[in-house]
Amino acid sequence: MLTLFFRFALRNTLRHRLRSLLTLAGLIVAILAFGLLQTIISAWYAGVNAASPNRLISRNAISLTFPLPLAYAERIRAQEGIERLSWANWFGGVYIDESNFFPSFAVDAPSYFALYPEFVLPAEQQAAFIRDRRGAVVGAKLAKRFGWEVGDVVPLRGTIYPGNWDFVVRGIYHGRDASTDENQFFFQWDYLNERLRNTLPGMSNQVGIYLLQLAPGQNAAGVSVRVDAEFRNSLAETLTETEKAFQMSFVAMTGAIVSAIEIVSYVVILIIMAVMANTMAMAARERSREYATLKALGFPPHGIGMLVLAESLLLALAGGAIAVALTPPLASAISHQLEQFFPVFAVQTVTMQHQALAALGIGCVAAILPALRAMRIRITDGLRAIA
Amino acid sequence: MTPPCVSLQHVSKHYERGGQRLPVLSDIHFDIQPGDYLALMGPSGSGKSTLLNLIAGIDQPSSGAIVVGGTDIATLGERALADWRAANIGFIFQFYNLMPVLNALENVELPLLLTGLNRRQRRERALFALELVGLSDRLQHYPSELSGGQQQRVAIARAIVSDPTLLVADEPTGDLDRKSGEEILTLLERLNRDAGKTIIMVTHDQKAADAARSVRHLEKGELSALEVRA
Numbered sequence: 001m002l003t004l005f006f007r008f009a010l011r012n013t014l015r016h017r018l019r020s021l022l023t024l025a026g027l028i029v030a031i032l033a034f035g036l037l038q039t040i041i042s043a044w045y046a047g048v049n050a051a052s053p054n055r056l057i058s059r060n061a062i063s064l065t066f067p068l069p070l071a072y073a074e075r076i077r078a079q080e081g082i083e084r085l086s087w088a089n090w091f092g093g094v095y096i097d098e099s100n101f102f103p104s105f106a107v108d109a110p111s112y113f114a115l116y117p118e119f120v121l122p123a124e125q126q127a128a129f130i131r132d133r134r135g136a137v138v139g140a141k142l143a144k145r146f147g148w149e150v151g152d153v154v155p156l157r158g159t160i161y162p163g164n165w166d167f168v169v170r171g172i173y174h175g176r177d178a179s180t181d182e183n184q185f186f187f188q189w190d191y192l193n194e195r196l197r198n199t200l201p202g203m204s205n206q207v208g209i210y211l212l213q214l215a216p217g218q219n220a221a222g223v224s225v226r227v228d229a230e231f232r233n234s235l236a237e238t239l240t241e242t243e244k245a246f247q248m249s250f251v252a253m254t255g256a257i258v259s260a261i262e263i264v265s266y267v268v269i270l271i272i273m274a275v276m277a278n279t280m281a282m283a284a285r286e287r288s289r290e291y292a293t294l295k296a297l298g299f300p301p302h303g304i305g306m307l308v309l310a311e312s313l314l315l316a317l318a319g320g321a322i323a324v325a326l327t328p329p330l331a332s333a334i335s336h337q338l339e340q341f342f343p344v345f346a347v348q349t350v351t352m353q354h355q356a357l358a359a360l361g362i363g364c365v366a367a368i369l370p371a372l373r374a375m376r377i378r379i380t381d382g383l384r385a386i387a
Numbered sequence: 388m389t390p391p392c393v394s395l396q397h398v399s400k401h402y403e404r405g406g407q408r409l410p411v412l413s414d415i416h417f418d419i420q421p422g423d424y425l426a427l428m429g430p431s432g433s434g435k436s437t438l439l440n441l442i443a444g445i446d447q448p449s450s451g452a453i454v455v456g457g458t459d460i461a462t463l464g465e466r467a468l469a470d471w472r473a474a475n476i477g478f479i480f481q482f483y484n485l486m487p488v489l490n491a492l493e494n495v496e497l498p499l500l501l502t503g504l505n506r507r508q509r510r511e512r513a514l515f516a517l518e519l520v521g522l523s524d525r526l527q528h529y530p531s532e533l534s535g536g537q538q539q540r541v542a543i544a545r546a547i548v549s550d551p552t553l554l555v556a557d558e559p560t561g562d563l564d565r566k567s568g569e570e571i572l573t574l575l576e577r578l579n580r581d582a583g584k585t586i587i588m589v590t591h592d593q594k595a596a597d598a599a600r601s602v603r604h605l606e607k608g609e610l611s612a613l614e615v616r617a
Contacts, residue, residue, distance in 0.1 A: 298469050383484070
């Protein structure tokens with residue numbers, strides 16, 4: 001029974017090819033757009049998602065723009081529950097011109113990469129980086145973007161720390177996971193500090209953030225409280241939080257944009273739902289006589305409803321399947337254009353699941369009214385209907 | 388004495404339009420015997436199609452009883468009536484009402500989806516019905532690839548495939564040329580004579596009525612006396 005029923009629904013779907021094709025195209029575009037917008041949202045949260053629960057960030061309690069003294073390092077290290085400590089400063093260098101933006105940090109070379117096992121750097125490159133005061137480690141995507149290779153000199157113009165800074169690429173790291181940011185530029189904090197001592201002594205021995213790795217079994221909240229208590233009532237009080245919370249504070253600044261993108265992604269689905277419902281309503285209206293005939297032959301109303309639903313689902317799921325298949329290659333193509341804004345721009349499995357769910361929802365919702373109408377049609381009225 | 392195949396007992400039907408009561412059929416009372424072939428004639432608006440719809444269980448009377456094969460169908464609910472139609476009625480429509488996206492074989496197989504038959508059995512029965520109407524060479528043809536007469540023959544095969552108690556035909560030759568119309572009438576005659584099918588046919592066409600065993604005329608919702616043909 002199902003075979004003939006399925007054939008019936010399938011051929012009904014293909015009956016008005018142009019209309020079905022246009023609806024299918026609309027479905028593909030809408031579900032594709034939904035997937036890409038959802039991918040943008042997950043790219044926005046990539047830093048948050050990639051954050052380790054075992055890492056804490058200590059920053060100046062007033063604002064991130066205020067530094068902390070280097071002298072805090074040993075006092076933080078002395079706190080119970082901290083296994084490793086490192087620090088970094090946002091450098092904000094410009095390569096050639098502002099359009100070539102990428103994040104650049106001065107990091108404590110000997111300790112930084114031990115805290116970030118997700119940055120995979122060959123041991124000899126790491127050793128070369130530590131040996132060379134002007135050494136730099138760059139992400140694989142960033143290196144590819146500018147064609148940098150190990151040994152290349154990269155000049156950056158300082159914005160926060162004035163002057164021209166020349167670095168030598170000593171290592172190229174790769175991400176351990178797909179969600180690891182491969183667009184960052186790291187150089188030695190000591191190099192920054194030494195130059196500042198000569199040019200801007202007031203800015204030397206200052207750290208942007210401290211990075212703390214918790215010892216196994218340690219409670220992040222407890223350690224944060226202890227660290228902040230250590231510097232309470234000092235000139236530079238600290239605010240210590242998990243890396244996730246730290247990253248989240250950046251996302252929160254753009255929360256309205258993320259919300260707007262999210263709303264647009266759902267509006268797109270609502271619009272195509274209305275378009276699809278209209279298509280199904282037109283199809284059902286044209287088939288009034290056929291539905292009446294089926295009812296006259298003894299088909300129960302729910303059987304007629306199922307036929308409308310099957311037709312709607314076939315169209316919606318076909319569109320959904322094509323859109324889901326097209327999303328990763330399209331996202332990959334777009335990611336090259338958005339690399340400097342979204343270092344990690346990959347379609348998540350959950351996004352594809354949501355796309356499939358959206359297609360299913362569109363198919364079901366679009367069929368409700370036409371199916372009810374077809375189910376309720378009076379046989380005598382339907383038989384008089386002219387298609 | 389054999390019980391009647393169809394028994395209409397004081398059946399009336401009226402519609403309510405704009406607060407007005409429009410009578411269509413008044414106190415219709417007659418029986419149709421098993422194996423009969425009755426032509427219902429009358430001018431447009433006389434109520435003959437309404438009467439056919441009532442007998443076929445696709446409309447409900449305002450009053451009276453309609454007993455078909457021992458069941459008073461006026462008392463059945465929508466679902467029960469649908470089941471009853473599937474088992475007892477074979478429909479032949481003026482405009483064939485075939486499903487355009489299904490081929491001849493699939494169209495004939497369609498009513499059998501409501502039976503407990505398996506795929507092979509359904510296929511065998513549909514093939515047999517199409518053979519009976521002389522269309523075994525058009526199994527894979529879609530309605531749009533068939534002539535009007537051929538489409539009506541597919542519709543007849545669909546009507547008889549589940550071996551119903553009663554065949555109801557609403558102007559079965561109304562949309563056909565003379566030759567095709569004659570072929571359809573011959574086919575209906577054969578089904579009545581050789582297969583013993585009880586047929587009720589609504590027609591305007593005197594030639595079609597002449598093919599029936601008996602004729603009744605409807606005039607303003609009232610039935611004339613039975614004319615029995617030789």
